Amino acid sequence: MNALSEPMLDVARVRRDFPILEREVHGKPLIYLDNAATTQTPSAVIETLDDYYRRYNANIHRGLHTLADEATAAYEGTRDKVRAWLGAASSREIIFTRGTTEAINLVANSWGRANLRPGDEILVSLMEHHSNIVPWQMLAEALDVTLKVIPVDERGVLDQAAYRELLGERTRLVCVNHVSNALGTVNPVAEMAREAHAHDALILVDGAQAVPHQRVDVHALGVDFYAFSGHKMYGPTGVGVLYGREALLEAMPPWQGGGEMISRVSFDQGTVYSDIPHKFEAGTPAIAEVIALGAALDWVAATGIDMMAAWEGQLLERATAKLRDVEGLRLIGTAPDKVSVLSFVVDGVHAQDIGLLIDQLGVAIRTGHHCAQPVLASMGLEATCRASLAAYNTPEEVDAFVEALEKVIAMVR
Known part of the structure; x- marks a missing residue:
């Protein structure tokens, strides 16, 4: 086998940014290959969280004192960074959520309930994460909307011909992931967006697995909604982003009520809502986490997303x-266009046994259905093992992982 070409990325320097990679598990050096679930966190992000709580912990937007001003500036500064990162037209198009799941639920409960009528159709791909299936199932049941499924072939590639056939005059929304968390497949969302718009339908993209691995430009992709999570791109947990086209967000009603999302509340004259994006950010948000998400974006930008990819x-x-x-x-999942995910099964060996035993050798992988039960069931599977890669992984770790896997297989057979 040919050795890896000389990397443009200084992987040794990258690894020094991650304190957790220095630890051992069961007396073995940690080999962390569960990045599709959660990436590890660089020191710059950890220090940003620490700095917020040590120096300017305050609620945002409503305070007049120095700490509140500093916290607000840092929080809104991240909004500007996300806008630039996604190529959005305006920071008004960037809404902070708790993650991809909440972002999708926001669209379902705001845009969906305001715009969908009985008999309308939503197209959802078979390879979706449950977060991009269940909200639409709930909405379909509540509103008598029809859910149609875009099939996937044996390689884990979306059937584009079937997609075009499913699109029709009743289609209102297409929901698809940019990259499959279970298979690593990269979907042609720009092409799918053009097809959806040709039928006067909107498209929502789950970008949780794409943003850490490639450049994303929502304008070039032509998508209407795009969601991702901080913890899958070297940021903290508990924070995510929903991008929405400004005209759509302006027309959508609030999903949650509370502080900050209003400009006036009166029992006599009713409530007047804030402008976007604040209309969709009720209550005290995850301030520290949003600011730290900005630090994660800075880290990725400084490291170089193209070199990482x-x-x-x-x-x-x-x-x-x-x-x-x-x-x-x-x-499992052999699409010609894929990134960073290796799902597999081993004849005669349960995935859970592999996961438990390989952990004893210091290797962290994921086992189970990966919140993608429909696509695995279509392949006759209940579970796979999944090793997923990040920029701090090394060829030596890849080799050690495969060696450990072979030891585990020999143990259980």
């Missing part, structure tokens, strides 16, 4: 080739 691509190629040589192992 190229490095991860080389690691994926190496790991894929090595896993194909493991006797009895079958890769």
Whole structure:
């Protein structure tokens, strides 16, 4: 097998930014390959959280004192960073949520309840995370809306011909992930957006697995809504982003009521809501986490998303080739365009057994259905093992992972 080409990315420097990578698990050096669930956090993000609580912990927007001004400026500064990161036209199009899940639920409960009528149709791909299935199922039941499923072939590729056939005069919304968390498939969302718009439908994209691995430009993609989570791109948990086209957000009603999302409340004259994006950010938000998300974006920008993606691509190629040589192992998800995810099953060995035993050798992978039960069920599976890569992983870790996997398989057979 050919060695990795000389990396553009200084991986040793990258790894020094992550204190957790220095620890051991069961007396073995940690090899962390569960990045599709949660990436680890660089020191710059940890220090930003610490700095907020040590120096300017205050509620935002409503205070007149110095700490409130500083916290508000840092919070809104992240909004500006996200706008630039996604190529949005305005910071008014950026809404902070608790994560991708809440962002999708916001669209379902605000845009969906205001715009959908009995008999309307929503298209959802078979490979979606449950967060982009269940909210639409709940809405369909409540509003008598029809949910139609875009099929996936045996490689884990969306059937584009079937998608075009499903689009019709009753289609109101298309919901699709940019990258599958269970398969690593990269979907052609720009093409799908054009097809949706040609039928006067909107498109919502779950970008949780895409933003950490590639450049995303919502304007170039032509999407109407785009969601992602901080903790999957080197940021903190508990914070995410919903991008929405300004005209759509302006017309949508609030989802939650409370402080900050209002400009006036009166029992006599009713309530007047704030302008976007604050109309959708009721109550005290995750202030520290939003500010730290900005630090994560700064870290990725300084490291270089293109170099990170190229490095991860080389690691994926190496790991894929090595896993194909493991006797009895079958890769699940072999799309020609994919990133950073290796799902697999091993003949005669339960995925959970592999996950538990390989942890004893210091290797962290994910096992189970990955909140993507429909697509696994379509392949006759209840669970897979999933190793997922990030920019701080190394070829030595890939080799050690495969070696550990072979030891585990030999143990249980």
